[in-house]
Amino acid sequence: MFVRVIANYLVILWFCCSAAYADIAVTIGYLEQVEPQPPVLSNLDPIPENEGLAGVEVGLKDNATTGRFLKQTYALETRVVEEGGDFESAARELLAVTPFLIVKAPENQLLRVADLPEAAGAILFNTSAEETGLRDAACRSNILHTLPSRAMRTDALAQFGVRKKWTDWVVIAGPYPADQAFADAIEKSARKFGIRIRERKAWDVSADMRRSAFQELPLFTQDFPEHDLVVVADETDDFGRYVPYNSWVPRPVGGTEGIVPVAWDRTVEQWGAAQLQSRFEKTAGRSMRPVDYAAWAAMRAIGEAVTRTNQADAGAVRDYLLSGKFELAGFKGRPLTFRTWNGQLRQPIPLVHPRALVAQAPLEGFLHQRTELDTLGIDEAESACTAFRE
Amino acid sequence: MRILWQITGLAIGMGLSIATADEIWVSNEKDDTISVIDIDTLEVTRTIDVGERPRGITFAIDHSVLYLCASDSDTVQVIDPETGKILHELPSGEDPEQFVLHPDGKHLYIANEDDAITTVVDTDTRKVIAQIDVGIEPEGMAVSPDGKIAITTSETTNMAHWIDTGTQELFANTIVDQRPRHAEFTHDGSELWVSSEIGGTITVFDRENQQEKAKIEFEIQGIHPDRVQPVGFEMTRDGQHVFVALGPANHIAVVDPKTYEVTDYILVGRRVWHMAFNGDESLLFTTNGVSGDVTVIDVESLEPIKSIKVGRFPWGAAYRPTN
Numbered sequence: 069m070f071v072r073v074i075a076n077y078l079v080i081l082w083f084c085c086s087a088a089y090a091d092i093a094v095t096i097g098y099l100e101q102v103e104p105q106p107p108v109l110s111n112l113d114p115i116p117e118n119e120g121l122a123g124v125e126v127g128l129k130d131n132a133t134t135g136r137f138l139k140q141t142y143a144l145e146t147r148v149v150e151e152g153g154d155f156e157s158a159a160r161e162l163l164a165v166t167p168f169l170i171v172k173a174p175e176n177q178l179l180r181v182a183d184l185p186e187a188a189g190a191i192l193f194n195t196s197a198e199e200t201g202l203r204d205a206a207c208r209s210n211i212l213h214t215l216p217s218r219a220m221r222t223d224a225l226a227q228f229g230v231r232k233k234w235t236d237w238v239v240i241a242g243p244y245p246a247d248q249a250f251a252d253a254i255e256k257s258a259r260k261f262g263i264r265i266r267e268r269k270a271w272d273v274s275a276d277m278r279r280s281a282f283q284e285l286p287l288f289t290q291d292f293p294e295h296d297l298v299v300v301a302d303e304t305d306d307f308g309r310y311v312p313y314n315s316w317v318p319r320p321v322g323g324t325e326g327i328v329p330v331a332w333d334r335t336v337e338q339w340g341a342a343q344l345q346s347r348f349e350k351t352a353g354r355s356m357r358p359v360d361y362a363a364w365a366a367m368r369a370i371g372e373a374v375t376r377t378n379q380a381d382a383g384a385v386r387d388y389l390l391s392g393k394f395e396l397a398g399f400k401g402r403p404l405t406f407r408t409w410n411g412q413l414r415q416p417i418p419l420v421h422p423r424a425l426v427a428q429a430p431l432e433g434f435l436h437q438r439t440e441l442d443t444l445g446i447d448e449a450e451s452a453c454t455a456f457r458e
Numbered sequence: 459m460r461i462l463w464q465i466t467g468l469a470i471g472m473g474l475s476i477a478t479a480d481e482i483w484v485s486n487e488k489d490d491t492i493s494v495i496d497i498d499t500l501e502v503t504r505t506i507d508v509g510e511r512p513r514g515i516t517f518a519i520d521h522s523v524l525y526l527c528a529s530d531s532d533t534v535q536v537i538d539p540e541t542g543k544i545l546h547e548l549p550s551g552e553d554p555e556q557f558v559l560h561p562d563g564k565h566l567y568i569a570n571e572d573d574a575i576t577t578v579v580d581t582d583t584r585k586v587i588a589q590i591d592v593g594i595e596p597e598g599m600a601v602s603p604d605g606k607i608a609i610t611t612s613e614t615t616n617m618a619h620w621i622d623t624g625t626q627e628l629f630a631n632t633i634v635d636q637r638p639r640h641a642e643f644t645h646d647g648s649e650l651w652v653s654s655e656i657g658g659t660i661t662v663f664d665r666e667n668q669q670e671k672a673k674i675e676f677e678i679q680g681i682h683p684d685r686v687q688p689v690g691f692e693m694t695r696d697g698q699h700v701f702v703a704l705g706p707a708n709h710i711a712v713v714d715p716k717t718y719e720v721t722d723y724i725l726v727g728r729r730v731w732h733m734a735f736n737g738d739e740s741l742l743f744t745t746n747g748v749s750g751d752v753t754v755i756d757v758e759s760l761e762p763i764k765s766i767k768v769g770r771f772p773w774g775a776a777y778r779p780t781n
Contacts, residue, residue, distance in 0.1 A: 133574060133594045134615040137631035340613065340637070343595050346572060375616075375633065397614065397636040397656040401706070402684035440682065 092140045094380045096370060097162035098124050098363075099181070100148045101155050101173035106244065108306045109277050120172040120195055121146065122352035123360030126344075127367025129351070134375055142371065160186055167382035170366045172196040172359060175206075182208040189382050191389075193366035196359050198246075200253065203410045203446055207453035212389065212411040214369065215362035218253040220445035221329040224417035224429030225299075225322055226257035227443070228329075231431050234296035234320070239268040240288075240311065246303035247271075250324065254299055266293040271302070277310040285314035292316070299323040326421060329429065332361030333420045341399040365404070365413060369396055390456075401428070402441070410453040414441040481778045482734055482743045483539075484752060485512035485526060486769025492526070492542075493752075493768035495743065497736050500754055500764050506542040509535050514556040514599075515774040518581075519563040524776070525581075527554040527568070534568065534579065539778055549586050551577035556640075558599040558608065560623065567608045567621070569596035576610045576619070578626055588626035592619045598652065600641035602665065611638035611652055618652050618661075620668060630668045634661045639689045640732075644715065645697065653688040655705060660688055662718065672718045681707050690732035690774075694739050694757070701742055701755075703730040710744060710753075712760060722760050726753035734775035745772035 098121060105115065116122070124144065131142045145165055147158035155173065159181040162169055167190040171178055175197045182192055192211045194202065200219040202211065229235055237258060241251035251268060258265050269292070273284055289298065298315055300323040302308035308325035320326060334345060334355035348356040348364075356364075372394065373385040388394055390411075395403035400416045407414055417429045430440040442448075479498035486493060490512060494504040509528025516525050523545065524537040534548040534557065550557075551570035554577070558567050565587070568577045576596055578588040593615025600609040601623070608621040611634070618641060620630040635657020642651050649671065650663040662672040676686045687705035693715060694700075700713040706729050712722040727746025730753070734743050742755040746765075752772060754764045 130594055130614055134617070136591075137593065137615070137617060137619070137628075138633075340595070343571060343613070347594075395636055395656065397616075403636060403656045403658075439684065441684075 092135075092374060092378065092380045093143065094140065094168070094370070094374055095143045095145055095166040096124075096128070096367065097166045097169045098144060098146045098148075099155075099159055099162055099169050099171045099173065100146075101153075101177050102148060102150050103174060104151055106304050106306070108304055110305075110309060112309075113305065116352075116354055116357070118352065119357055120170075120359045120363045121148070122348070122354075123195075123356065123363035123365075124170055124367050126348050126351050126360075127364040127371070129347075130364075130368060131371030131374075134371060138375060138378075140374055140380075156180060156184065159184060163187055163190055167191060168370050168385070169193065170195060170363055172363065175199045175202055178202070178211065179206065179208065182211050191382055191386055193363075193369070195362035195366055199249065200446065203412045203451070203453065205452040207410050207451075207455050209411075209455035212366075212369075212406060212413070214365040214413045215358065216331050216415060216417060217412060217445050218250060219256065220412075220415075221331075221417055222250070222253040222257040223260065223444045224329040224419060225254070225327070226261040226263055227429045227431045227434050228322075228327065228419050228427055229263050229297060230261050231427075231433065232296075235263050236266050236293075236295045237263055237297045237299050238266050238289075238292045238295045239299045239301060239323075240271050241268060241301040242271045242304065242306060242308075244304055247301045250303055251299075251301035254301065254323065266295050271307055273307070277307055281310035281314050285311060286316045289314075290316040295319060297322050298326075300325040327419050327426055328421070329417045329419050331358035331415070331417070332356055333358070333418055333425070335420045335423065335425045336399070336418050338425070339399050339401040340397075344399045365396060365398055368398075369394075369413075372396055407442070407448070409448045409451050409456050410446065411456060412445060414439065414444075416441065417444060478780045480737055480780050481539075482736070482752070483515060483517075483524065483776045483778055484743075484745055484768050484772045485515040485774045486771060487511055487513055487747070487773040488771035489769035491769045492537075493772070495752065495766055495768075497741065500766055502766060502768060504542060505769065506537070508537070508544070509533060509547075513773045514554065514568075515776045516557065516559055517776050517778055519559065519561075521778055524778075525557065525559065525566060527557060529553050529555055529571070534566065536581075546584070548579050548581065548584055549577075550579060551575055551586070551589065556597055556599045558601045560601055560608070561603065561605040565623075567599055567601060567610070569599050569610055571595055571597060574612070576608075576621065590619075590621060590626060590628065592628070593617050593631075598639055598641040600643055600650065602643045602650075603645065603647040607643075607665070609641045609643075609650060609652075611641050613637045613639065613655075616654075616657075618650065618663070632663060632668050632670070635659045640691060642691060642693060644693060645695055651691065651693075651700070653691055653702065655687040655689055658683055658686050658688065660691070660702065660713075674713060674718050674720065676702070676704060676707075676711050676720060678704070678707055678709055678723055681709075689730075690745075692733050692735060692742070694735070696739075699757070701733060701744075703733060703744060705729055705731065706748075708746075710742075710755065724755055724760055724762055726755070726762060727751045727765060731772070732774045734777045736777055737779050743775050745775050747771045747773065 509531035514527035593612025598611035635654035728748035
């Protein structure tokens with residue numbers, strides 16, 4: 069048995085007057101593959117080592133508090149695999165004790181685990197891989213995504229551009245695959261919402277921008293055609309920070325720099341978010357980041373399903389999460405639910421600059437027959453994901 | 459406003475008798491002030507400086523003092539309503555958001571939002587007499603008319619916690635929909651109502667067995683159900699209406715408490731949050747956080763009759779009779 073379920077009927081009878089809850093003990097696995105970080109120009113903003121795990125821990129506490137009143141307990145098993153470590157073995161170890169895995173790993177590793185025979189009836193929560201393909205042709209029925217796809221983020225920026233009537237963009241894309249993927253997603257979102265990409269230029273400047281941004285950037289941006297917004301695609305946070313205020317013509321910057329579409333940010337404080345932020349800061353000693361948020365949401369989704377169904381087997385939890393009954397109060401102003409065709413958690417996308425929330429997508433006026441949240445990312449009709457149709 | 463207040467204060471100080479009208483006191487969360495509305499003229503007559511992030515607001519049963527949750531000052535302030543002066547502070551636990559005064563007039567039950575605790579304070583001795591562990595982000599507070607049961611709702615745990623006021627211990631925990639915000643017992647004490655902001659519902663419980671008795675849903679033409687978010691609500695004493703603030707839907711729903719049916723929707727200001735009646739319940743005052751105003755609703759006709767500009771982010775409202 070993966071999960072221990074003890075139903076104590078005497079206790080149920082004794083508590084006859086409130087809802088009948090059985091003793092349930094749930095173990096949740098956290099599985100992480102540490103990834104090498106490419107060198108970046110500035111060391112100002114290091115990525116915290118416990119990004120993800122810290123969100124899991126806060127979510128676990130939230131679940132435990134609710135569980136206390138219902139005789140439900142939650143335990144966490146963690147495997148953090150260093151670079152070059154044996155990720156599959158770690159995954160197997162966890163799958164031997166629980167069907168619920170919260171995963172922080174790159175796309176290929178995530179898929180490898182999802183395709184293990186041991187993972188057949190499990191639920192993996194993807195908290196770090198943004199690849200839109202994972203929600204499309206490469207989807208797996210045992211992966212749910214609490215992190216928004218890259219397409220959801222770039223769609224949010226495109227909606228913002230349309231609303232502001234900033235409809236001519238130029239793109240500066242870094243050399244890494246993630247940079248290229250972001251720039252591609254920007255182009256796709258631009259087509260979807262009627263924004264013109266006037267030029268896409270590869271970032272190929274090798275000078276140290278800490279000294280020379282003021283000289284280099286005007287030159288680099290001088291020959292761009294007329295545009296309203298400079299979109300930066302720099303997922304590794306290398307050169308993007310040197311673009312604002314240094315372009316040839318005065319234009320706002322967006323993308324991975326300037327106004328940034330995110331799953332979460334410290335500047336989100338509406339909709340009760342201030343409470344989640346302060347709970348997180350108390351626990352982690354830093355502000356909550358997108359991967360932390362996705363990990364927290366995964367933990368809370370499991371908690372919600374167990375609380376509401378009073379069951380802890382993977383089948384019941386999965387059925388509940390994908391049913392119309394599930395909704396998660398995710399501090400983004402409206403209930404979050406899963407898309408039944410690809411397992412993506414529907415969610416608003418905050419558009420932020422470093423000091424404040426600018427707007428939150430879906431922006432007013434972008435309509436959808438189901439929910440406006442489905443104007444962000446791959447919609448059912450265009451999704452090539454078939455794994456959820458069975 | 460401030461000048462007017464000083465003059466009024468002066469007049470009172472000089473012992474002149476001024477016939478004053480009843481008032482509605484509104485806590486302005488993002489201004490650290492209270493706006494006092496004159497019910498006859500429907501104008502703000504005083505603005506009072508208070509502690510940081512004022513939210514929960516209620517008068518003593520004899521209206522001799524006002525209790526105010528100054529959330530970011532981590533205290534409950536006790537204010538003289540005549541002078542607007544802060545008389546003293548009560549220990550409240552951290553980040554008090556909402557509270558309810560027990561019918562004995564003595565015990566305040568306070569939700570400590572950041573600490574997952576309900577604190578019980580004796581307003582006479584100014585001492586904490588109990589702290590009760592509840593769910594995460596406690597907010598809604600209610601007490602039964604006979605004083606035997608106090609309720610705390612917790613926003614992230616999604617429960618109503620039932621407290622036996624004799625022992626100050628929990629005796630039941632009932633699940634509600636996502637993000638419960640506010641709780642009230644019916645005037646006869648037989649039912650507990652709990653609003654769920656993100657769930658978009660009100661759950662009605664039978665007080666005797668804590669079982670769910672009804673669930674009320676809301677639907678407004680042209681507004682996506684996700685944005686219809688019930689928060690504060692108030693019941694008329696005559697049992698005719700329950701008024702429910704629907705947050706970002708910018709409407710007040712009118713519910714028939716006998717049939718649990720929604721009978722009307724009234725357009726008010728943006729992000730409507732809480733409300734208070736005047737003395738004879740002919741008028742209802744709603745706090746509209748985002749638009750920074752108060753909508754006055756005529757209860758007889760169910761029509762909004764005026765909106766009154768107050769401070770930034772009005773949160774709660776309380777009625778004060780002056781005669």
